[in-house]
Amino acid sequence: MTYATQKLDEEKVFKDPVHRYIHVYDQVIWDLIGTSEFQRLRRIKQLGTTYLVFHGAEHSRFNHSLGVYEIVRRIIDDIFKGRPEWDESERLVVLCAALLHDLGHGPFSHAFENVFDLDHEKFTQAILLGDTQINAILTRVSPEFPQHVSDVIAKTYGNKLVVSLISSQIDADRMDYLQRDAYFTGVSYGHFDMERILRVMRPRHNQVVIKESGMHAVEDYIMSRYQMYWQVYFHPVSRSAEVILTKALHRAKELSLSGYQFAYEPHHFKNFFNHSFSLKDYIALDEGIVMMYFQEWMDEEDKILADLCDRFVNRRLFQYIEFDPAKDYRKLVELEQLFKEAGINPEYYLVFDSSSDLPYDFYRPGEEDERVPIHLLMPNDDLRELSRSSDIVQAISGKRRTDHKLYFPQDLLKQDAEINSVKKQILHLLSGKS
Amino acid sequence: MLQEHVKIVQFISLAGEIVGRKKLQKMVYIAKKMNFPFQEKYKLHMYGPYSEELTLRVEELCNMDFLSEKKEDKGSYVQYTYACTKEGRQFLSTMAGNQPSQDKSIEQLNEKSSRFLEMVSTLIYFDYLKRELQIEKLHSVKGKLNLSETEIEEAFAYINDLQMYNLS
Numbered sequence: 317m318t319y320a321t322q323k324l325d326e327e328k329v330f331k332d333p334v335h336r337y338i339h340v341y342d343q344v345i346w347d348l349i350g351t352s353e354f355q356r357l358r359r360i361k362q363l364g365t366t367y368l369v370f371h372g373a374e375h376s377r378f379n380h381s382l383g384v385y386e387i388v389r390r391i392i393d394d395i396f397k398g399r400p401e402w403d404e405s406e407r408l409v410v411l412c413a414a415l416l417h418d419l420g421h422g423p424f425s426h427a428f429e430n431v432f433d434l435d436h437e438k439f440t441q442a443i444l445l446g447d448t449q450i451n452a453i454l455t456r457v458s459p460e461f462p463q464h465v466s467d468v469i470a471k472t473y474g475n476k477l478v479v480s481l482i483s484s485q486i487d488a489d490r491m492d493y494l495q496r497d498a499y500f501t502g503v504s505y506g507h508f509d510m511e512r513i514l515r516v517m518r519p520r521h522n523q524v525v526i527k528e529s530g531m532h533a534v535e536d537y538i539m540s541r542y543q544m545y546w547q548v549y550f551h552p553v554s555r556s557a558e559v560i561l562t563k564a565l566h567r568a569k570e571l572s573l574s575g576y577q578f579a580y581e582p583h584h585f586k587n588f589f590n591h592s593f594s595l596k597d598y599i600a601l602d603e604g605i606v607m608m609y610f611q612e613w614m615d616e617e618d619k620i621l622a623d624l625c626d627r628f629v630n631r632r633l634f635q636y637i638e639f640d641p642a643k644d645y646r647k648l649v650e651l652e653q654l655f656k657e658a659g660i661n662p663e664y665y666l667v668f669d670s671s672s673d674l675p676y677d678f679y680r681p682g683e684e685d686e687r688v689p690i691h692l693l694m695p696n697d698d699l700r701e702l703s704r705s706s707d708i709v710q711a712i713s714g715k716r717r718t719d720h721k722l723y724f725p726q727d728l729l730k731q732d733a734e735i736n737s738v739k740k741q742i743l744h745l746l747s748g749k750s
Numbered sequence: 751m752l753q754e755h756v757k758i759v760q761f762i763s764l765a766g767e768i769v770g771r772k773k774l775q776k777m778v779y780i781a782k783k784m785n786f787p788f789q790e791k792y793k794l795h796m797y798g799p800y801s802e803e804l805t806l807r808v809e810e811l812c813n814m815d816f817l818s819e820k821k822e823d824k825g826s827y828v829q830y831t832y833a834c835t836k837e838g839r840q841f842l843s844t845m846a847g848n849q850p851s852q853d854k855s856i857e858q859l860n861e862k863s864s865r866f867l868e869m870v871s872t873l874i875y876f877d878y879l880k881r882e883l884q885i886e887k888l889h890s891v892k893g894k895l896n897l898s899e900t901e902i903e904e905a906f907a908y909i910n911d912l913q914m915y916n917l918s
Contacts, residue, residue, distance in 0.1 A: 471794050472891055641752060642814035648751055668751045672806035718810045
């Protein structure tokens with residue numbers, strides 16, 4: 317028996333609120349879960365700042381990664397096993413890729429990537445291929461194995477069926493996060509009949525297809541994606557928290573690069589500010605560390621940094637209004653000028669936010685787009701793109717719905733507004749009465 | 751503010767007219783790799799590097815009437831053509847400030863076919879690899895294109911030219 321095929325003496329199970337149990341049979345999987353790089357995911361929240369709106373949303377990337385692993389394990393062990401299109405020798409690589417696909421996420425993923433111009437997928441690759449505990453375990457399987465796992469996650473692996481299990485328009489990643497995020501936020505959207513979808517999944521040459529009889533379960537899944545985006549992922553208050561977090565990190569970076577003397581030095585961030593960080597620096601960061609700095613920086617001499625950190629830690633969020641940039645972009649220029657006159661730095665306190673800043677992967681049927689659409693397997697063995705059969709999917713697929721908001725600190729603007737004519741003018745403009 | 755929107759409108763305005771969503775995606779990716787300051791994140795998809803953020807940004811700009819989108823049914827597929835509108839030009843004149851203008855390089859990118867840009871952008875996506883491995887990856891992810899050696903050579907020569915230009 318080789319390390320690749322070595323089973324645990326006794327199956328290990330994790331209790332899980334979404335899948336009830338997560339089953340581990342393979343020694344490799346068990347060893348990967350025990351690494352420090354994988355355990356770090358416990359300290360990265362799955363939904364970033366959403367917990368400030370939906371207080372239950374404290375679940376982590378660790379929970380989600382185990383969930384994706386479990387869904388893939390069920391597909392290949394219960395549904396695909398024994399089917400001629402499925403190559404059983406791909407079992408371990410796809411399980412590892414499922415488990416490790418989010419390894420490179422940084423603290424408050426989106427905001428952190430935005431400020432430091434990073435891409436978590438590159439860090440996933442770096443952790444898989446670099447000098448890490450994860451790499452040591454994968455290399456024990458075979459010297460090429462870390463690269464294979466990395467290729468599956470990067471979608472450059474030769475067997476496209478394997479890739480599509482982790483990354484396609486109906487993949488284990490989405491199926492887990494929709495259900496998990498719905499469970500932890502407590503919303504009633506996001507639920508769909510995953511059991512049914514798993515039962516009607518079939519392997520084909522280069523993708524997973526769905527038996528036509530399962531179309532309604534897939535419709536439900538597509539609707540869940542749509543509703544979760546607008547109700548949870550792009551929630552305006554959660555966006556406000558993210559705006560403040562991003563601006564606080566930007567401020568810290570600006571101060572550091574200008575030689576400002578911090579009362580509490582940003583040791584963990586220094587190399588990020590200079591863009592000279594190592595993989596070790598990256599792995600060392602988690603949300604606990606970011607929050608520790610924010611707590612300390614609430615007492616910084618720099619008023620902007622102190623205020624933004626205080627707003628984030630104590631949930632004193634920015635107010636927002638709907639903003640139509642097509643009609644009102646000139647107003648934005650005027651507002652920027654007035655903020656400056658009022659002594660409020662618009663760079664940090666007047667923020668325009670678009671739905672394109674947090675992309676949602678609408679279901680797209682494939683017209684000149686770059687995604688493999690969801691295909692239904694018809695009774696005559698033909699494949700048919702989902703929206704051609706489903707009126708519901710056709711009605712919402714690829715539809716443009718955009719959203720723009722303007723965020724600002726209403727409390728700051730209201731301070732002395734009766735005696736400050738500029739602030740009065742700003743509030744008037746923001747009220748939309750002009 | 752709105753600077754990411756400004757950059758896209760300006761890019762399309764400088765290109766004149768861009769035929770095909772795929773072509774637009776690849777042009778922006780190549781320009782970004784040549785240090786044009788686009789913030790959109792790219793991942794590898796069916797036709798090479800693709801940015802969902804760019805797709806949404808372009809959709810927003812069409813909704814705002816700063817870009818026009820012409821849709822043509824080509825039988826087996828639908829082709830989209832993008833151009834800057836009068837409103838888009840007004841938007842640029844108010845918001846653009848000192849954005850860099852690189853009309854020549856953008857025009858030259860636009861003269862290339864979508865297939866060629868797909869190949870170039872995929873090779874650039876793997877630019878951290880050695881040349882032989884880049885070609886191997888290209889064949890592995892772009893098998894359907896049946897690329898000839900001559901085409902690949904041409905793509906590498908073009909990448910060299912781009913690096914000499916240094917769009918930034």
